[in-house]
Structures are given as structure tokens and as C-alpha cells.
Amino acid sequence: MLFDPLARLGRAGLGVLERLGRAHRLLLAILLGSAEVLLRPRLLIAQLYNIGVLSVLIISVSGLFVGMVLGLQGHYVLARFGAVESLGLMVAASLVRELGPVVTALLVAGRAGSALSAEIGLMKATEQLAGLELMAVDPVRRILAPRFYGGVLAMPLLAAIFSAVGVLGGFFVGVGLLGVDAGAFWSQMQNQVDFREDIVNGVIKSLVFGVVVTWIALFQGHDCVPTSEGVSRATTRTVVLGALAVLGLDFILTALMFGD
Amino acid sequence: MSRERNLEILVGAFMVAGFVALFFLSMQVSNLSLGNAAEGYQLTARFANVGSLKARAPVTLAGVRVGRVERVTLDRTTYEAVVALRIDAEVDNIPEDTFANIFTAGLLGEQYIGLEPGGSPEMLRDGDEIMQTQSALVLEQMIGQFLFSKAGGDS
Numbered sequence: 001m002l003f004d005p006l007a008r009l010g011r012a013g014l015g016v017l018e019r020l021g022r023a024h025r026l027l028l029a030i031l032l033g034s035a036e037v038l039l040r041p042r043l044l045i046a047q048l049y050n051i052g053v054l055s056v057l058i059i060s061v062s063g064l065f066v067g068m069v070l071g072l073q074g075h076y077v078l079a080r081f082g083a084v085e086s087l088g089l090m091v092a093a094s095l096v097r098e099l100g101p102v103v104t105a106l107l108v109a110g111r112a113g114s115a116l117s118a119e120i121g122l123m124k125a126t127e128q129l130a131g132l133e134l135m136a137v138d139p140v141r142r143i144l145a146p147r148f149y150g151g152v153l154a155m156p157l158l159a160a161i162f163s164a165v166g167v168l169g170g171f172f173v174g175v176g177l178l179g180v181d182a183g184a185f186w187s188q189m190q191n192q193v194d195f196r197e198d199i200v201n202g203v204i205k206s207l208v209f210g211v212v213v214t215w216i217a218l219f220q221g222h223d224c225v226p227t228s229e230g231v232s233r234a235t236t237r238t239v240v241l242g243a244l245a246v247l248g249l250d251f252i253l254t255a256l257m258f259g260d
Numbered sequence: 261m262s263r264e265r266n267l268e269i270l271v272g273a274f275m276v277a278g279f280v281a282l283f284f285l286s287m288q289v290s291n292l293s294l295g296n297a298a299e300g301y302q303l304t305a306r307f308a309n310v311g312s313l314k315a316r317a318p319v320t321l322a323g324v325r326v327g328r329v330e331r332v333t334l335d336r337t338t339y340e341a342v343v344a345l346r347i348d349a350e351v352d353n354i355p356e357d358t359f360a361n362i363f364t365a366g367l368l369g370e371q372y373i374g375l376e377p378g379g380s381p382e383m384l385r386d387g388d389e390i391m392q393t394q395s396a397l398v399l400e401q402m403i404g405q406f407l408f409s410k411a412g413g414d415s
Binding site for chain 2: 045046048049052053056092096154156157158160161163164165167186189190191193194195197198199203
């Protein structure tokens with residue numbers, strides 16, 4: 001009785017460790033099952049459609065508005081220092097380095113990650129995964145691996161679309177509405193945004209986010225309690241954990257890449 | 261059959277859009293000019309004080325960017341700053357007696373290295389050192405010196 005709280009704490013800690021272990025075993029199984037994706041590219045294409053194509057609309061509209069807001073706010077601050085020509089640099093650098101990968105990852109976690117969790121959770125709840133196993137089809141290879149690679153491949157492409165549309169949105173507001181010189185807008189951007197330092201690092205970031213967000217979504221779905229409540233919890237956890245992981249990892253990656 | 265085909269077309273369009281966006285970012289937004297990634301040759305220069313010069317700062321000649329600062333390190337025996345410069349490969353005729361200055365873009369802008377070519381027929385090669393340098397102007401020091409000389413002049 002005296003040790004009851006301590007035991008509860010210990011059990012909770014062990015539970016977390018156990019889930020972490022199961023998550024890593026699932027990731028390993030998915031990676032080992034990668035061959036299936038190459039053998040059946042159809043499965044990957046279907047998932048690229050679900051995760052990528054269906055997210056293009058929300059990604060490009062958000063990118064447009066984020067870029068436009070950056071243009072307005074950046075102009076307000078830069079005008080005080082008489083440096084409105086740097087608006088292009090500000091918009092492009094913040095989009096390519098941070099906002100593109102991060103906001104895209106958050107949106108994909110919300111839009112596609114939750115759908116993945118719910119889909120796989122329901123497959124588990126309705127015993128479709130068990131049925132596949134009965135037919136000697138490995139559900140990890142057949143169901144999870146294509147979804148994993150779909151998410152990992154779609155994320156950098158979506159982030160690139162987000163950043164490109166955002167730059168155009170910033171251009172529209174800065175040059176079209178606020179009267180920044182178009183030549184200075186582009187030339188400052190091109191002078192200061194570096195291909196390796198900024199764009200390649202942004203792509204690496206979004207690849208990492210793609211792995212993490214899809215992994216969390218697949219694990220939560222695969223590991224859920226197979227009831228309606230369990231599926232709904234798994235969906236919630238996917239979004240919450242996915243967003244937290246993206247923001248936390250973003251800090252670490254930024255510190256590693258740019259913290260000099 | 262036709263639904264499957266539509267799906268494939270849409271996925272193809274998505275991937276093309278993604279790569280077009282990446283291409284746009286690389287070519288239009290960043291300073292990617294193909295083939296100068298890690299090429300070029302390296303020069304070093306020693307300065308008594310580099311101010312706030314950072315790696316990746318531009319190196320210019322007559323105002324045209326010809327390279328970048330690769331790294332800034334301290335020589336612990338002479339207490340000088342050693343700046344490694346990466347100069348573009350096509351600019352291979354910088355004279356040996358070239359002068360390296362640290363300038364500031366605008367009053368508060370970032371610092372960069374300006375090269376003033378000398379007249380020597382000998383050209384700098386990979387790994388050579390620029391012997392004639394001038395340190396960064398530290399604004400605070402200049403103001404301090406100015407005030408000091410003013411005070412001295414009045415008394």
C-alpha cells in the first residue's frame with residue numbers, strides 16, 4: 001500500500017518504454033518489408049494519391065496565405081528600417097527553412113496522418129488485418145509499408161509546393177499590393193538564399209518529418225485498442241504526438257543545421 | 261481501368277508539381293548556379309580583427325561576388341584570425357599582391373571581404389595566402405577614437 005503510487009509510476013514508465021519498443025519493432029518490420037513496395041508499385045501510387053494528391057489543395061491554399069501574411073508583416077517591420085527590398089529574402093528564407101517543412105508536416109499529420117490511423121485502426125477492429133494474416137499475407141508489408149513510403153515521399157514534395165506557392169503569395173502582396181520593387185525582391189532573395197544551406201536542408205527536414213509523422217500514424221493505428229473508442233483515441237494521439245514530434249524535432253534539426 | 265488510369269495521372273501530376281516547385285525554389289529563389297558547389301580554390305588571409313565576419317560571407321572583387329568565406333579560425337600562436345576563402349574556379353587570375361579588406365555593406369549591413377587586385381604578374385594558386393590585409397573597422401572603436409581625439413584637441 002505504501003508503495004502503490006510508486007508501483008503505478010513504474011507501471012506507467014514501463015508502459016511507455018514498451019510502446020516505444022513496439023513502435024521501433026514496427027518501423028523495423030516496415031523497413032524490412034520495403035521490397036513489397038518495389039514489387040507492387042500500384043500500392044504505392046494509391047497511397048501517394050491518398051496522402052499527396054488529396055493534400056495538395058489544403059497545402060497550396062495554406063502556403064498562399066502564409067506567404068501573403070509573411071509579405072504583409074515583413075513589410076511592416078522592414079519598412080521601419082528602410083529595408084523593404086529585403087522582403088523577398090525574408091519571405092523565402094522563412095518559408096524554405098522553417099514554415100514550409102513544419103506547417104506542411106502539421107497539416108499532413110492532421111489531414112493524412114489521422115486518416116491513416118483511423119483506417120488501420122478500423123482494419124484492426126474489424127479484424128481485416130487478422131484476416132490478411134490468415135491468408136498468409138503479411139499486413140505489415142501489404143498495408144503498412146506502401147503507406148509509410150507514400151507519406152515519406154509525399155512530404156518533401158508537398159513542402160516544396162507549400163514554399164513555392166508561399167513565395168508567390170509573398171511576391172503578390174509585396175510587389176503587387178505594397179509596391180516593393182520586383183527586381184530587388186527577387187535579386188535579394190537569390191543572393192542570400194543558398195541552395196545547399198537553405199533548400200537542401202529544408203528538404204532534409206521535411207523528409208525527416210515525413211518519416212516521423214507517417215510512422216506515428218501507422219503505429220497508433222496498428223497499436224490501438226480495437227474498439228471504436230480505441231480508434232478515436234489513436235487518431236487523436238496521432239495528431240497530438242505528430243505535432244509535438246514535428247515541433248520538437250524541428251528545434252533539434254534547426255540547431256544542428258543552422259545553429260552556428 | 262479508367263479509374264485506375266485517372267489515379268495514376270493524378271499522382272503523376274502531383275509528383276511533377278512537387279518537382280516543379282523544388283526546381284522553382286532551386287533556380288529562382290536560391291543562388292544555385294550549377295557546378296560551383298564545392299569547386300573553386302582556396303586562399304587564406306590573416307587579419308588582426310575580423311569584426312563580425314562569418315562563414316559564407318561573400319568575397320567580392322570590384323563589387324562582383326567571386327567567392328565565399330569558408331571558415332574563420334584563430335591562430336593561437338599569433339592571435340590572428342585566419343580566414344579561409346573559397347574562390348570560384350573561373351576567377352583564376354588574382355595577382356599575388358592583392359589586397360584583402362573587410363568591408364561592411366551599408367552602415368549596419370553584414371561584413372564581406374573585398375579584394376583589390378595588385379599588379380604582380382604572379383597569380384595566387386590553391387592554398388596560397390593573401391599577404392596584405394586590412395582589418396575590419398569596428399564602429400565602436402572608431403567612435404571611441406574620434407571622441408578621444410576631439411577631447412584631446414579641445415584641451
